[in-house]
Every structure is written in C-alpha cells, then in structure tokens.
Amino acid sequence: MAPACALADDSPIDPHADLLYRQALTFLEQAEAQSSGFSLKASTTDQDLAQQGQALGRTLAPAVSLLKKAVERDHPVARYRLALYYMTYLPASQIPEAACPLLQDSLAQGFAPAALGIETWCTDYSQSSAFARDLEKIPALAPRYASYYPQPAERLQCNRQQPQGLAMQWGRQRDYQAEIYRLQGNLYPGQRQVYWQKAVDLNGCFAAQQQLLSRHH
Structure with missing residues (x-):
C-alpha cells in the first residue's frame, strides 16, 4: 500500500492525521464486532441491553476522540467516519447539524461514501449544483482513496441486501x-x-x- 501522503494531489493527506485515523479504526472494528454480537433474544433483559450499550460506548469513546483529532487535520475519511458515528447514534433531529458539514467537506475532498450520507440527511445540499460538481470530481481523485476501502454505510442502494439492526x-x-x-x-x-x-x-x-x-x- 502506498502511503497516502505520497500521492500527488493538491492537498495530500496529512501523515499524522492518517496515523490518528488508523488508530481510531482499531476501536471502530472492536465496536463493529460488539454491535454485531448484540443479542436480541427473548431472554435479553433491559439490563443486558444497557450493559451491552455501555460496553459499546466505552469502545467508541476513544475512536471518536481520535477521529476528531484527525478531522482537525483535514482527514477526509475521518470526516466521513465521524459523520457516520453521528448518523448512527444521535437523535435524528440533531444529525443534519452534526454530520452535514463533515460529509460536505469529505465529499469536496473526493471521498465517495460521503455522498450517501448527504443524500439521506443534507437535503438542501443534495439538490445543489455544488453537490453535482463534487460527484463529477470523484473518479479523478479515486486513486488516493484505494487503500481506505471497504467502507461502511447506513444503506447501499445498489446492494440487494437490507442492513439488519445496527449493522452497516x-x-x-x-x-x-x-x-x-x-x-x-x-x-x-x-x-x-x-x-x-x-x-x-x-x-x-x-x-x-x-x-x-x-x-x-
């Protein structure tokens, strides 16, 4: 894998930001494993669910902290993953304000997954000519992001399978x-x-x- 900072582009990804992002991924992967292990059996009590939620929160806290630090250094993929965290865990009424600025900046930097969050949560922007221009830039900037895939999304419309529960x-x-x-x-x-x-x-x-x-x- 070529380091992202070696890619020729107007604004190469900050290597320190990339390190923070990669550290956050470790916690995000743990959280993914925890949430996919959530048991919703008939025998599951509210107390069990509360404990599972608290454990997930403890795993996610350092991930969110590291993502925020990477975002401060303009990391486009960290912007997307932080927005995805907000889209998953915030009340719907708070999501546009928290997630849309992150998604718009990430997409403007050429990171394709951000477009799906914009389609769902950022209705004004998703109808704009700026959004259309950002989509057109994506193929040209694709090489710099090849090493960051696969990526999760709330819903992939091209995929026939429906996501289950909290699963991405x-x-x-x-x-x-x-x-x-x-x-x-x-x-x-x-x-x-x-x-x-x-x-x-x-x-x-x-x-x-x-x-x-x-x-x-």
Whole structure:
C-alpha cells in the first residue's frame, strides 16, 4: 500500500492525521464486532441491553476522540467516519447539524461514501449544483482513496441486501462509484439512463436496474 501522503494531489493527506485515523479504526472494528454480537433474544433483559450499550460506548469513546483529532487535520475519511458515528447514534433531529458539514467537506475532498450520507440527511445540499460538481470530481481523485476501502454505510442502494439492526453495509470502491452514478442519474434527468446503465455495468446496481426495467415497461 502506498502511503497516502505520497500521492500527488493538491492537498495530500496529512501523515499524522492518517496515523490518528488508523488508530481510531482499531476501536471502530472492536465496536463493529460488539454491535454485531448484540443479542436480541427473548431472554435479553433491559439490563443486558444497557450493559451491552455501555460496553459499546466505552469502545467508541476513544475512536471518536481520535477521529476528531484527525478531522482537525483535514482527514477526509475521518470526516466521513465521524459523520457516520453521528448518523448512527444521535437523535435524528440533531444529525443534519452534526454530520452535514463533515460529509460536505469529505465529499469536496473526493471521498465517495460521503455522498450517501448527504443524500439521506443534507437535503438542501443534495439538490445543489455544488453537490453535482463534487460527484463529477470523484473518479479523478479515486486513486488516493484505494487503500481506505471497504467502507461502511447506513444503506447501499445498489446492494440487494437490507442492513439488519445496527449493522452497516460494507462496500468496495467500485460499489461506491456505482452509487455515485445512481445519484448522478437522479440529478440529471436527461442523462438518467446513461448514468444508471453505468451503475449497472459497474456492480449490477440493483436500484438502477429496477429503475431501468420499470422505464422499459
């Protein structure tokens, strides 16, 4: 893996920020394992759930702290993962204010997964010409992010499987590029079929395929 700081780009990723991000990942992976191990059996008591929640909180606290430090140093992927944390654990009414600035900055730096959070939570921005411009930049900046995948998302529309409970859906870089084409199809009605076909060609994008089929009937 080439170090991110070695990539030729206007604003290379700060190596110290990258170290903080990688440290945060260790805790995020532990939290992922804990949350996927949550038991919702009939015998699970409120006390059990509370204890599981507290244990998860103890794992997530250092992750959030490290992500915030990486964000202070402009790390685009840390911005996304911190926003994803807010999207998962904050009350819905607080999510746009907490997550949207992080998502918009991450996407402006060319990190594709942020676009999905924007689609769900940042309605004004998702209709803007700035959003459309950011989506167009993603393929050119893709090489700098190759080593950061797979990445989790709340919901991958191109994926046929529905996420279960707190579980995230994980996507490869090409899965997220297919999502970008799907979004571009939504933004540009005149070129809709071209973009949706690109999404289908890239990873068999289920949502785009359904749209194309329904238009042919």
